[in-house]
Amino acid sequence: MKKVAPAVVVLSQNSVALARKIITVLPGATLYGLAGRTSQVDVSFTNFGDTLRELFAEGTPLIGICAAGILIRTLAPLISDKRQEPPLLAVAEDGSAVVPLLGGLNGVNDLARRIAEVLDTQAAITTTGDIRFRTALLSPPPEYHLANPDDAKKFISDLLAGEQVKLEGIAPWLSHSQLPFDSHGNLTITVTERCVTTTANCLVYHPKNLAIAISDNSVTLDSIQQLLTEAQLAPASIAGIFAPLTIAAQPAIHQIADAFGVPTRFFTTSQLESLLSQGYHLAAAVALAATNSSGKLLTASSSQMAIAISPQPIDSNTIGQPQGRLAIIGTGPGGLQWMSPEVKDILKSATDLVGYKTYLDLVGSLAVGKQRHESDNREEIARATMALDLAATGRYVAVVSSGDPGIYAMAAAVFEVLHHHHKPEWDSIDIHVAPGISAMQAAAATVGAPLGHDFCAISLSDILKPWPIIEQRIAAAAQADFIMAFYNPISKERTWQLAAAKNILLQYRQPSTPVVLARNVGRPGQRVRVITLEELAPDTADMRTVILVGSSQTQTIKRSDGSISVYTPRRYH
Numbered sequence: 001m002k003k004v005a006p007a008v009v010v011l012s013q014n015s016v017a018l019a020r021k022i023i024t025v026l027p028g029a030t031l032y033g034l035a036g037r038t039s040q041v042d043v044s045f046t047n048f049g050d051t052l053r054e055l056f057a058e059g060t061p062l063i064g065i066c067a068a069g070i071l072i073r074t075l076a077p078l079i080s081d082k083r084q085e086p087p088l089l090a091v092a093e094d095g096s097a098v099v100p101l102l103g104g105l106n107g108v109n110d111l112a113r114r115i116a117e118v119l120d121t122q123a124a125i126t127t128t129g130d131i132r133f134r135t136a137l138l139s140p141p142p143e144y145h146l147a148n149p150d151d152a153k154k155f156i157s158d159l160l161a162g163e164q165v166k167l168e169g170i171a172p173w174l175s176h177s178q179l180p181f182d183s184h185g186n187l188t189i190t191v192t193e194r195c196v197t198t199t200a201n202c203l204v205y206h207p208k209n210l211a212i213a214i215s216d217n218s219v220t221l222d223s224i225q226q227l228l229t230e231a232q233l234a235p236a237s238i239a240g241i242f243a244p245l246t247i248a249a250q251p252a253i254h255q256i257a258d259a260f261g262v263p264t265r266f267f268t269t270s271q272l273e274s275l276l277s278q279g280y281h282l283a284a285a286v287a288l289a290a291t292n293s294s295g296k297l298l299t300a301s302s303s304q305m306a307i308a309i310s311p312q313p314i315d316s317n318t319i320g321q322p323q324g325r326l327a328i329i330g331t332g333p334g335g336l337q338w339m340s341p342e343v344k345d346i347l348k349s350a351t352d353l354v355g356y357k358t359y360l361d362l363v364g365s366l367a368v369g370k371q372r373h374e375s376d377n378r379e380e381i382a383r384a385t386m387a388l389d390l391a392a393t394g395r396y397v398a399v400v401s402s403g404d405p406g407i408y409a410m411a412a413a414v415f416e417v418l419h420h421h422h423k424p425e426w427d428s429i430d431i432h433v434a435p436g437i438s439a440m441q442a443a444a445a446t447v448g449a450p451l452g453h454d455f456c457a458i459s460l461s462d463i464l465k466p467w468p469i470i471e472q473r474i475a476a477a478a479q480a481d482f483i484m485a486f487y488n489p490i491s492k493e494r495t496w497q498l499a500a501a502k503n504i505l506l507q508y509r510q511p512s513t514p515v516v517l518a519r520n521v522g523r524p525g526q527r528v529r530v531i532t533l534e535e536l537a538p539d540t541a542d543m544r545t546v547i548l549v550g551s552s553q554t555q556t557i558k559r560s561d562g563s564i565s566v567y568t569p570r571r572y573h
Contacts, residue, residue: 330436
C-alpha cells in the first residue's frame, strides 16, 4: 500500500491539544475537526461519516480521538479486504488508551506504539503473533518487504502451534524478537535482496539495500529492469534512485523512482569528489556514496548506470539530499477559509517558511514545526535569494505572500532573482507557484460584483516604478473606462499619490462614481465602505486598503437592511 500521511480526527475542542501532541510523531499528518465544535484545525468537516469513509477509501491511516464503537459502525460497510485496509486506531479523549482496530498488515500496531509512547501509555495490541513473538511478520519494518504474504497466515499458525524456524540472512528486527529460532527448524525465514522462489514453509523478506545510480537522463526504466534481471536482484529491495544534483530537475529520474515507488536522492559534486578521484565513473561513485562506500558495486555495460548492494538497509532520508522544492504561495487576503486546499497541503509539507512576519502569522497553526525565516516587507530580493539558496540544499521552502503571489507579490521577485542573479545550484530546484484569492477579488466579493466587466490593477507605489508611468497608466485606464483596483494607495512616506490619482480620474469619471474602500479584508479589523469618487481622500485609506474605482457603468443598490451593493453590468451601454 502506498504510504499516506495519517489523519487525526477530533469531534470536540477538548481533543485538539491531544491531537496536536499525537501529530508531533506523525510527520505530514492532518488534523480534521468537526465544524462548529473545533477551531485551530487543518480541515473542518460537517459530516463525520462521509469524511471518515472518504479518507478510509483513499487509504488514509485514521486516528480517531473518540470511542472505538463510532469508528467501527461508521466504517463497517467498507471493511472487506484486510490487505488493503489502512491503519485505524481509536484514542481515548484523555489519552489513556490507544486501541488499534484495523490495518494489521499495514503497520497499525507500530503506529499504535508510536502514539502510545508520546502519550506515555500502553498500546492495546491484541494480535496473537505480535504479543507472543514481539514482532509482526505480516507487517515488517518499512525497510523490509515481505515477498510472499499469501504464505504468512499458515506460516504464523504453524509457529503458534509449536514449530521452530531457522533464519537465513541478517535482520535485527527478527533476531531480536522472541521467535522460536532453531537451526534445524522445519520453517525458514530468508532475508535477501536476490530473487528467490518462495514456498509455503519459507517467508522471504527483501531488505531495501539496493542503491540504483543514474548519471544522466539517458537511462531508461527498461535498462534498469534489465540490469536487475541479469543480476537476479529483487526490485522490492531498491531503497532509492540516486543521482548527481546537477540532473535533479530531469523528469525522467523522478519517473523511474515513481515506477519503483522509491524516493530520489542527490549528491553534490563535492560529496562525490573523493570517489571520482579514485577512478570510479560518475554512476559508480554515486552508487557507492549511497552506501557510504561500504556497498558491493555492480556496473552495467553503460557507464551511466550502476547498482551498489549495501550490507544493511539504506535509510534514504539520511543519504545525500532530496531535490529542493520552492513553492511561492498565496494565502488569500486573510482568513483560513479563503486559503486553497493546495496551499494548505504545501504548508503542511514544507520544511521552511519565508516571508514578511505579518504574512507568516496569517498561516496560523499550519506554521507549527516549520523553520520561519522572517524579513522586512521591503527586502523582497534578499528574501527571494534566501529562499532559493535554502531550496538548493534540499529543503522544501514555501515563500508566503498574502493574496495571490503573482499580483504585486513574491512570485515576480523570485523569478527576477532567478533571471538576473542566477546561480548554477538553483537549476536543480523544482519551482511552483500556487495561486491565492487576490485582495481585489476579496474586496469585490464583500460588496457584490464591482469587477463584473473589464478591469485592471495599478499600484500607486512609486518605489519600483516612476510616478509619471503611474500617471500615464491611470489616465489610459480611465480613458478606456476600465474599473480600477488601486494597490498600495498610501503610506506614511507617500501621502500625496492618492489625491493625484483622484484628480486624474475626475477628468474621465463623474464625481458620483462608486468607490469601494476595503481594509483588512478577511482579517481582524475588516472594514469595507462604499463612497463616491468625490469623497475619496488620503485619510480614507492606508497600505492595508485596496481601492476599487468603478467605471462609468458601475452601479450601486441600496438594500433594505441599509447596506450598499456595488456591481458593474456585463453588458456595456
